[in-house]
Amino acid sequence: MEEKILEVRHLTTEFKTGKNTAVTAVNDVSFDLARGEILGLVGESGCGKSVTSLSIMGLFEDTAGRVANGEILFDGMDLTKVPKKQLREIRGKRISMIFQNPMSSLNSCMRVETQLIEAIRLHNDLSHGEARKRAFDMLAAVGIPDPEQTLRSYPHQLSGGMSQRVMIAMALCCEPEMMIADEPTTALDVTIQAQILELMKKIRDKNNTSILFITHDLGVVAEMCTRALVMYAGRIVEEASVLDLFASPVHPYTKGLLASMPRLGADIRDLTSIPGSVPDLSAMPKGCKFAPRCPYAAAACREAEPELRPIPGANGRKCRCWLYGADAEKEANV
Amino acid sequence: MTEPIVSVRHAVKTFQASKGGLGGKKKFVHAVNDVSFDIQPGETFSLVGESGCGKSTTGRLIDHLISPDSGEIWFCGKDISHIPEKEMRPLRADVQMIFQDPYGSLNPRIKIQDQLGEPLLLHTNLSQGERLKKVQELLRTVGLSASHGERYPHEFSGGQLQRIGIARAISVNPKLMIADEPVSALDVSIQAQVLTLMKKLQSQLNLTYLFISHDLSVVEMISDRIAVMYLGAIVELADKRDLYARPIHPYTQALLSAVPEPDPTIKKDRILLEGDIPSPVNPPSGCLFHTRCAYCTERCRQEVPEARDFGNGHMVKCHLAEKFAGK
Numbered sequence: 001m002e003e004k005i006l007e008v009r010h011l012t013t014e015f016k017t018g019k020n021t022a023v024t025a026v027n028d029v030s031f032d033l034a035r036g037e038i039l040g041l042v043g044e045s046g047c048g049k050s051v052t053s054l055s056i057m058g059l060f061e062d063t064a065g066r067v068a069n070g071e072i073l074f075d076g077m078d079l080t081k082v083p084k085k086q087l088r089e090i091r092g093k094r095i096s097m098i099f100q101n102p103m104s105s106l107n108s109c110m111r112v113e114t115q116l117i118e119a120i121r122l123h124n125d126l127s128h129g130e131a132r133k134r135a136f137d138m139l140a141a142v143g144i145p146d147p148e149q150t151l152r153s154y155p156h157q158l159s160g161g162m163s164q165r166v167m168i169a170m171a172l173c174c175e176p177e178m179m180i181a182d183e184p185t186t187a188l189d190v191t192i193q194a195q196i197l198e199l200m201k202k203i204r205d206k207n208n209t210s211i212l213f214i215t216h217d218l219g220v221v222a223e224m225c226t227r228a229l230v231m232y233a234g235r236i237v238e239e240a241s242v243l244d245l246f247a248s249p250v251h252p253y254t255k256g257l258l259a260s261m262p263r264l265g266a267d268i269r270d271l272t273s274i275p276g277s278v279p280d281l282s283a284m285p286k287g288c289k290f291a292p293r294c295p296y297a298a299a300a301c302r303e304a305e306p307e308l309r310p311i312p313g314a315n316g317r318k319c320r321c322w323l324y325g326a327d328a329e330k331e332a333n334v
Numbered sequence: 335m336t337e338p339i340v341s342v343r344h345a346v347k348t349f350q351a352s353k354g355g356l357g358g359k360k361k362f363v364h365a366v367n368d369v370s371f372d373i374q375p376g377e378t379f380s381l382v383g384e385s386g387c388g389k390s391t392t393g394r395l396i397d398h399l400i401s402p403d404s405g406e407i408w409f410c411g412k413d414i415s416h417i418p419e420k421e422m423r424p425l426r427a428d429v430q431m432i433f434q435d436p437y438g439s440l441n442p443r444i445k446i447q448d449q450l451g452e453p454l455l456l457h458t459n460l461s462q463g464e465r466l467k468k469v470q471e472l473l474r475t476v477g478l479s480a481s482h483g484e485r486y487p488h489e490f491s492g493g494q495l496q497r498i499g500i501a502r503a504i505s506v507n508p509k510l511m512i513a514d515e516p517v518s519a520l521d522v523s524i525q526a527q528v529l530t531l532m533k534k535l536q537s538q539l540n541l542t543y544l545f546i547s548h549d550l551s552v553v554e555m556i557s558d559r560i561a562v563m564y565l566g567a568i569v570e571l572a573d574k575r576d577l578y579a580r581p582i583h584p585y586t587q588a589l590l591s592a593v594p595e596p597d598p599t600i601k602k603d604r605i606l607l608e609g610d611i612p613s614p615v616n617p618p619s620g621c622l623f624h625t626r627c628a629y630c631t632e633r634c635r636q637e638v639p640e641a642r643d644f645g646n647g648h649m650v651k652c653h654l655a656e657k658f659a660g661k
Contacts, residue, residue, distance in 0.1 A: 044521035145609065159610045160385075189384035189548065191607045194592035198606060216521065219551075219594030242598045260526035261596050262551040264578065268533050271555060273526035277491045 005178050005210045006033040006056070011070035013048075013055045015063075023281040025051040025065070027234040030308075033178070036208040038201075040225035040242065042215060042257075046278055048234040049214045053180045056212075057097055058087055074178070093123040096171035100183035102163035106155040112139075112166055113151040116173060123174045138169040142199060161192035168196070172203065178210040185220065197224055218261055222246055227316075230254050233279055233289035236308055239318040250311065250319045252294045288322065296323055337411065338372035339510055339542050340396055345369045345405035345415075347391055351615050363614050365391040366402070367566035367622075370641075373510070378536065378543040380553045383563035384589075386614060389546045392563070393512045396544065397429050398422050410509065427457040430503035434515035436495035440487040446473075447483030450502050457506045472501040476531060493524035500531065504539060514546045529556060550593050554578055559647070562586045565614055565622040572648040582650045582658045585623050621653065629654055 013026040026048040033039050041049045054060060055067050058079060072079040074095065079087065099105040107115055116135035120126060126134065132151070139147035142165040155163055164184065171179055181200065185193040197220065203209055213224055221228050221242060228245050230238040230253065238251040249255045256274040276293040279285055285292050291301040301322050308320040347366040354360035366388045373379040381389040394400050395407055398414050407415040409429065414422060433439040440449060450469045454460055460468060470480035476497040487495060496516060503511055513532070517525040533556065535541060547553050553560055554574060561571040562585065570583040581587045588605040595602065607626045612618050618625050624634040631653065639651045644659055652658070 044523060161610055189611075190550070190592040191384065191588055192610070193594075194604060194606055197594075198604070217594065218522070218596040222596050222598040222600075223594045246596065246598050257523060258596065260523045262522075262525070262529070262549070262555050263596055264551050264554060264590070264593055266551075266555060268529060268555040271526045271530060273530060274523035275527075277493055277524060278521075 002034040002037075004032045005035050005075060006212070007073040008032075008052075008056070009071045009073065011052065011055055011072060012068045013051050013060075013065060014068045015065045017064070017282065021282075022068075024068075025234055025281060026055060028070070029231075029234075029236055030070075031229055031236065031239065033210050033212055035177070035210055036204065037227065038204060038211045038213055038225045040213050040215065040221040040228035041231060042218060042221050042228055043231035044216055044257075044278060046281070047231040049231050050182055051234075052231075053097070053182050053212065053214055056180065057091060057095065089123070092119060092176075093174045094176055095178045095180065096174070096176040098164075098167050098171050098179065098181045098184045100186050102160060102167045102187070103155060105167060106163060108155050110154075111151070112153055112155065112158075116151070116166075116170055119170050120173050134173060135169070138173045139166070142166075142169045142172070143195070144169075160188055161195065164188060164192075164196055165199070168199065168203075172207075175207060176209065178212070180212045180214070182214045183216070184213075186215070186217070193220075200224070218246075218258065219263075230257070233284065234281070235289060235320060236318075237290065237320045239308070239316070241315065241317075244315070244317060250317070250324055251290075251321050252296050252323075253290045256293075256295075288320075298323070336375060338408075339375045339410060340373040340544070341406075341408040342372075342392070342396065343370050343406040343408070345392070345395055345402045345407060347388075347395060347400065347402050361615050364566050364617050365614060366395065367617070368405070369563075369566070369568055370405075371561055371568065371571060373542060373544060375509070375542050376536075376540060377558040378545055378556055380545040380547065380557040380560045381563055382547055382550060382553045382560055382589075384548060384611060386565075386611060387563040388566035388614075389548075389563050390514055391566075393431075393514050393544060393546050396510075397431055397512055398425075427453070427506040428509045430506065430508040430511050432496070432499050432503050432511065432513040432516045434518050436492055436499050436519065437487060439499055440495060442487050444486075445483065446485055446487065446490075446498055450483070450498070450505060453502060453506045468505070472505055473498075475504070475535070476501045477527075491524075492520050493527055496520060496524075496528050497531065500528075500535070504535060504541070507539070508541070510542045510544065512544045512546070515548070516545075517552060518547065518549065525552070532556065550590060562589065565611065565617055567622055567651065568649075569623065569652070570648075570650050572644075573646060576646060576648050580648075580659075582644065582648070582655050583623075583652050584627050584629055584654075584658070587658075621651075623652075 009030050011029045014022040014024050016022050043049045056072050067080050117131045120131040120134055136147045139150055144150050144165055185196050225242050227241050229236050232253050238254045249258055259272045274293050287302040287304055291297040306320050306322045308318050311317040345366055348362040348364050351363045352361040383389050395402055402415050406413055447469045451465045454465045473480055473482055517528050557574050559573055560577050561568045564585050570586045581590055588607045591605045609626055612625055620636045621634040621639050624630045633653050639653045641649050641651050642655050
């Protein structure tokens with residue numbers, strides 16, 4: 001069994017919407033991340049994938065959000081309980097994060113050099129000169145052709161791909177054990193996306209870094225990850241190895257998502273869509289959250305919500321669907 | 335061959351980027367650089383390329399939202415490149431646009447039925463009652479119900495808003511529809527709904543689409559012919575099947591190989607391009623792609639490649655195209 005770096009148990013995150021009201025953005029989410037693994041977290045906008053990552057990082061200070069329940073064990077430590085000071089030492093040093101929009105995640109009034117050196121010196125006992133040397137090496141490592149020039153630049157002088165490389169360099173500069181990448185290539189063009197994905201794989205191979213890769217793009221998941229979680233309406237609806245997930249999706253939502261993906265070599269007639277749209281967090285349907293859009297939904301699906309249950313004998317696969325359970329029971333009875 | 339609905343001939347458009355002054359030189363962004371193509375009635379013609387390649391500017395040139403610096407744009411047999419707005423007015427109903435951000439293209443303070451009725455008020459002689467009836471019919475055509483007309487934009491989801499944008503565009507029976515990244519802001523499950531709707535409407539209403547997108551898989555699904563743009567120029571133009579089966583230009587090849595495939599069993603030989611897209615303020619000499627091209631020769635650095643025809647309208651701008659085509 002490989003060593004787990006992160007274990008999330010029954011994580012529930014709420015956002016206050018009024019004096020006594022709150023919406024649940026993440027509901028009873030549990031998963032593990034092994035060392036050196038790239039785990040995909042897929043779903044459409046509003047499904048709670050980003051909130052999951054913010055919960056792990058504890059980035060809800062001064063917002064309406066809070067972790068209402070559950071534990072986040074990082075290397076055995078519960079991140080929801082550790083004191084703030086200790087959390088600050090872990091964040092940036094042992095866990096780092098890459099955000100979707102590199103332009104707005106960098107400080108536009110500070111040179112790249114200042115920002116990188118600040119991050120390095122915050123966590124390491126290095127002189128300014130040593131830190132600058134490390135920043136230079138990091139930029140070279142992420143494939144920036146002229147690190148000296150880039151160090152002296154301001155973020156607006158860099159292209160989207162370049163600033164994302166700077167972000168990755170910053171995330172890497174303390175050699176973290178785990179990286180959370182929240183849609184790291186969504187804002188980039190395909191040719192640049194290919195470069196960045198290649199770079200992240202290389203980093204994983206070299207440092208054995210664990211990566212939690214959050215994206216809405218199933219193509220990127222297929223390329224990057226070994227295992228994936230599919231989220232819908234704040235819940236994990238399916239968990240599987242990437243090979244299994246694409247070869248034989250089990251949950252109707254995953255099936256629908258895969259069928260609605262435009263892919264090279266396909267015709268528009270092959271494209272099927274999922275009817276309707278994602279339910280509002282404040283007006284969730286009773287029962288299975290996907291039932292209103294599900295072509296297979298039965299009366300039972302609208303009554304009670306299914307659990308995320310392991311699929312017997314299927315290599316750690318899990319699915320949250322009444323129908324799957326029913327089938328399995330039927331098969332067991334036969 | 336039928337007469338094309340749109341003909342673009344050597345269109346060039348630059349925007350001033352800096353005023354110069356104090357002995358400095360004026361700088362220009364070369365947004366569209368000698369672009370020529372035809373769109374046939376009833377087809378879906380796509381412009382595809384990465385950000386800043388000039389695909390949206392080309393769309394705006396055809397809609398006469400901006401005028402070209404040089405070159406000609408013909409729409410339905412009329413040169414519209416420099417006509418005054420007054421003469422363009424009667425043609426406006428024939429060209430309609432769908433935009434990327436469906437929420438941003440609707441007025442948040444006007445009811446949907448009034449927004450949909452406005453093009454009808456401008457371009458037709460229908461009475462108020464007839465307009466309302468037509469609006470309700472349009473809403474049903476795009477898969478919404480008539481009662482949705484009473485609502486305001488914030489009450490809809492992104493996919494529904496894009497349907498409303500489409501309803502507004504088809505309300506005046508246009509000949510040409512320019513769709514600028516119409517599904518980029520939508521989730522995949524919704525994206526498929528909108529694409530299928532667009533395809534259905536095309537056959538029902540005999541529409542011609544100019545489809546602008548950065549997403550090669552979406553473009554492949556919807557298009558008949560595709561032009562690949564890079565730094566303001568069309569580098570390859572071909573029938574959909576030709577382009578995907580036999581991409582000739584090194585940029586098209588790299589672009590296609592960079593698309594992530596939703597199938598983990600496929601291991602692609604990825605062509606990784608070096609570096610970034612050069613600035614359109616200072617485009618490279620010779621072939622625009624030479625700074626990132628793996629096959630670049632001395633000639634590519636100096637000489638601008640001419641368009642070469644590889645049969646069946648497959649046009650490529652590359653000095654080494656014969657070599658790649660033979661491969």
